[in-house]
Amino acid sequence: MGFLKNFFDDVFADERPTAMAAPPTSSFEQLSEGQLEAHLQVAQYGDFTLTDAVRPSYNLEVVPSAGYRHDVYRDEENRADVPVLMAAASKERLLDIFMELIEQLGETVDVVLETSHGHRAGHHTDLYREQIDMPILQSILWDFEDLLANDGCTGIAVLNPSVPQEVQLDEHKLLIAYGASLQTYEEILDDHQIPCREQMRFITEAEHVHSSNERFVDQFEELKMRLGMDGE
Structure with missing residues (x-):
């Protein structure tokens, strides 16, 4: 059954706030088990390869592809707009790019692990570790590497509050950089031949499904221990 065995959660629509009273009809609702399994087995879209963490809608409202765009995050607490880079990279490059991006944060950083294991859709827990040496x-x-790339219920953020900047590899395996002066991060993406496409859409901006399994739950607990993180 492959990917279908790892089918984790209900279908997510666009996760941004919405005024809709009820979720839209899912493209998965009328599929047979065979059709669903066949769709979830597809990882290759042109020269772009998805990890096992997530799959797009059956009707491919957003076709997975490589690229990055500029965005802005509104920090309501501080009444400030924070520059953002969002990027999608093919599976074979993803972790290499992430490691290169976080190196720009300095020799000592803080780490946040995000997990939605055991949570209902849209909910997660954050675990924090301060002051860890980059190497x-x-x-x-x-x-x-397997957990970080292929578990649709694990995300990680690395940050340096003194800069301040933050780099995320989220549950959807998107690369996200927050903060001022993001030119260095753009250059890294350019060096890895990730094109700037300001009109591109990401897999999070349409219906999609996440995948996980018990092996990843156990690996997450081990990673949490290795990073010295306490708490549930």
Whole structure:
């Protein structure tokens, strides 16, 4: 059954706030088990390869592809607009790019692990670790490459409050950089031949499904321990 065995959660529509009283009809509702399994097995879209973490809608409202665009995050608490870079990279480049991006944050950083294991759709838990040396962090993360790339219920953010900047590899395996002076991050994406496409849409901006399994739950607990994170 492959990917279908790992089918984790209800179908997500666009996760941005919406005024709709009820969710739209899912493109998965009328599929047979065979049709669903066949769709979930597809990882290759042109020269772009998805990880096992997420799959697009059956009608491919958004076709997965590589690229990045500029955006803005509104920090309501501080009444400030924070520049954002959002990027999608093919599976074979994803972790290499992420590691290169977080190196720009400095020698000592803070780490946030995000997990939605055991949560209903749209909910998650954040775990925080302060002050870890970058080489140690990267060594640990490479040991958990499979989890970070392929678990649709695990995300990670690395930040340096003194800069301040933050780099995320979220549950959808999108690369996101927040903060001022993001030119260095743009240059890294350019060096990896990730094109700037300001009109591109990401898989999060349409219906999609996440995948996880018990093996990843166990690996997450081990990663949490290796990073010295306490709490549930």
